[in-house]
Amino acid sequence: MQHDPQPDARPDAAVETPVNEHATGVPADRLVDLVVRAGSLVDGSGSPAFDGDLAIDDGRIVAVGDIGTITGRDEIDARGCVVCPGFVNVLSHAYFTLQQDPRGLSDLYQGVTTQIFGEGVSLGPVTGAMTESMIELVGALPEGARAAWPRLRDFLVHLESTGVGQNVASFVGADNLRMSVAGIEGRPLDDDELARACALLDQELADGALGVGSALIYPPGTYADTRELTAYAQVLARHDALYISHLRNEGDRLLEAVDELLDIARDSGARAEIYHLKTAGRDNRPKMRRVLERIESARAAGIEVTADIYPYAAGSTLLASAIPPPFHLGGADRLRERLADPDDRATITAAIRDGGDWESLWRMSGGAPGVVVLSHHPDIDVPAGSTIADIAEARGDADPITTLLDIVLAAPHADAAYFIGDEDNTRLAFAHDWVSVGSDSDAPAADERFADHPVHPRAFGTFARVLGRYARDEAIVTPEEAIRRMTSLPATNLRLRDRGLLAPGAHADVAILRLADFTDTATYADPKSYARGMRHVLINGVPALRDGTPTGALPGRALRRDEP
Structure with a gap:
């Protein structure tokens, strides 16, 4: 399998002969901002993991592997952890x-x-x-x-x-x-x-x-x-x-x-x-x-x-997306006018039920049982996490499409999960x-600030689920x-240059995790649940997560395509 090339090192990033195939030489006895010690290094290229250290200075990786006598003003013990690009x-x-x-x-x-x-x-x-x-x-x-x-x-x-x-x-x-x-x-x-x-x-x-x-x-x-x-x-x-x-x-x-x-x-x-x-x-x-x-x-x-x-x-988008595109012409206000008009509402109901030359999320989800409302709207007594079928039954609606349209009329931006x-x-x-x-x-x-915020479990679990389930557990x-x-x-x-690899000269975006513990915990019933197993996260060399706890640091940058 071919892998992507590693980013070019900065001119001052490597000045000595590497000690081994994974190491990059740097001046002896150099003091750097941060050293990650004794981790299982997965460099992002797809190559096998190897044991070693990571030296970071001024937001960039300066050495990988056997870093010799380099010391850090700050150090992270990564024993038992995978160290990989963020x-x-x-x-x-x-x-x-x-x-x-x-x-x-x-x-x-x-x-x-x-x-x-x-x-x-x-x-x-x-x-x-x-x-x-x-x-x-x-x-x-x-x-x-x-x-x-x-x-x-x-x-x-x-x-x-x-x-x-x-x-x-x-x-x-x-x-x-x-x-x-x-x-x-x-x-x-x-x-x-x-x-x-x-x-x-x-x-x-x-x-x-x-x-x-x-x-x-x-x-x-x-x-x-x-x-x-x-x-x-x-x-x-x-x-x-x-x-x-x-x-x-x-x-x-x-x-x-x-x-x-x-x-x-x-x-x-x-x-x-x-x-x-x-x-x-x-x-x-x-x-x-x-x-x-x-x-x-x-x-x-x-x-x-x-x-x-x-x-x-399940995918997730607006509940209003179950309504065919022609009825959205004129924007959200015009859609609400149509939903409030009995004749237009009858036409919309028939279009959702019968389908047509558009992608029908309603039909592809299997109808009301396959559509879960993720937003909480107390005015119409819609508890988050309920299916349209459950809400229709609780309301006594004979036709669950009526339920859907009532929710959209009251809350045009309500989110839903579609099991398509x-x-x-x-x-x-x-x-x-x-x-x-x-x-x-x-x-x-x-x-609490996101107490009423609609959430799909993928917000809290996507990357942990891929690495923990698809790779570690299922070996896809x-x-x-x-x-x-x-x-x-x-x-x-x-074309994000110098990102995505543990290599000399790369920006120090680094994730340090316990692979055996890295697990998604979010479910449709309880979607606001953080993944487990991530120990440290460095962004541009600054710890944003340390010992499993957010530091409050905000070191992110606005990136440009093909910018070093």
């Missing part, structure tokens, strides 16, 4: 929760050191015909959080300047590009609009954005045609940036949706990735092998395409060496390979 969360929605609590604790307890935003919508650029209120497409704005910045970089720098626990980077939301020239109109862009959207993208990429993230089942992303997406990808190709997409369909038309992404990559020359690769709906489960064959064939033909996964059968997936298919996908990991969630704490891949999928693989795909 994990990269390829699909994070923590842009609001990090403004509320910058520690990002649900991810910190799992060893995540970098958060990646931008699925469909990003908090910048918000300009032109796009308005701040359009950011509400990603959910209700929490108290104290800001939703919009003129440029994407402004948002990331704001997080860094005010203090943020993890590193942050982002794709430009494809919705932002479209809405900057056409608002939320449900139509193709004309040539002039598309040219202006591409010019905006070019500016954002020059300022370090990772690429473009699309979400093609949600309005207004669903209005973008292949021509529009290919135009964005052509701009991406010029910058060696990534096109990453929540596919247009993950169910009945999954194969066609995969083909669209492959066509975009082929026709543009851009690299591409599929967000949270899965099959939606019981009848579509056999399609995963065909999807994987298509991707392998494309890769063999020279198309650079990858994917990421989260290790749960198949974890065996996720395991099948993860066996492929081009698949990385993202939580598709935000990063709250398990405390080795622990070393699972760590590569969560470190150097995404860092390389995202």
Whole structure:
């Protein structure tokens, strides 16, 4: 198996002959900021673990393995622990929760050191015909959080300047590009609009954005045609940036949706990735092998395409997403007007029940028993964690679609878990060496400030579940390979230089954990439960978690694509 190259060392990082195959020479008797002693080092390349030390100075790794007489102003005893690069969360929605609590604790307890935003919508650029209120497409704005910045970089720098626990980077939301020239109109862009959207993208990429993230089942992303997406990808190709997409369909038309992404990559020359690769709906489960064959064939033909996964059968998004896209035209207020109108509500009810030419989360979940409301809304007596079926029965509703619509009318931004997936298919996908990991969630704490915050267990358990269950317990891949999928693989795909490896010159994002104890504890019934087994987490060389306890340090940085 080929692995990603290690990052280039800084000129002063190695000046002597290594003592052994894992060691890097440094000046004798050097005093550095921090030394991690006697750990089992897993360097992120997929290579076997080896015993040794890690020397860190000025936020960078300066020596790995047998470090000789180097001593640290501070030292961490890593005996009995795996020492590896910190994990990269390829699909994070923590842009609001990090403004509320910058520690990002649900991810910190799992060893995540970098958060990646931008699925469909990003908090910048918000300009032109796009308005701040359009950011509400990603959910209700929490108290104290800001939703919009003129440029994407402004948002990331704001997080860094005010203090943020993890590193942050982002794709430009494809919705932002479209809405900057056409608002939320449900139509193709004309040539002039598309040219202006591409010019905006070019500016954002020059300022370090990772690429473009699309979400093609949600309005207004669903209005973008292949021509529009290919135009964005052509701009991406010029910058060696990534096109990453929540596919247009993950169910009945999954194969066609995969083909669209492959066509975009082929026709543009851009690299591409599929967000949270899965099959939606019981009848579509056999399609995963065909999807994987298509991707392998494309890769063999020279198309650079990858994917990421989260290790749960239930997806999560707005409960309103069960309502077909045509009824979302005009935004959330217009949808509520339709739900309040008896004739429109009857039409919506029939569309949800009968399905149509869209991805029906309701039908793919098996209806009311397969949809769990994650948000607590006391006004309509909806306890979090209840299925629509249970709520309908408690309310005496003959038709559970009525229940669903009543909840959306009262709480348009209510979140839900949809049991559309198949974890065996996720395991099948993860066996492929081009698949990385993202939580598709935000990063709250398990405390009172998030008491009413809707949570899927993947927020607290994704990375522990992959390494603890998929690698350690089920041996789908080795622990070393699972760590590569969560470190150097995404860092390389995202062009985050000097990240994702334990190597001289790399930024010191480091996770130190007891592999035998590393376990996800979050469930659908009790989702706000931290993972166990993580002992220390260093971010840019600074301990953010020490001896299993958050330090309160906020050493995260705003990252740019291909920046040293």
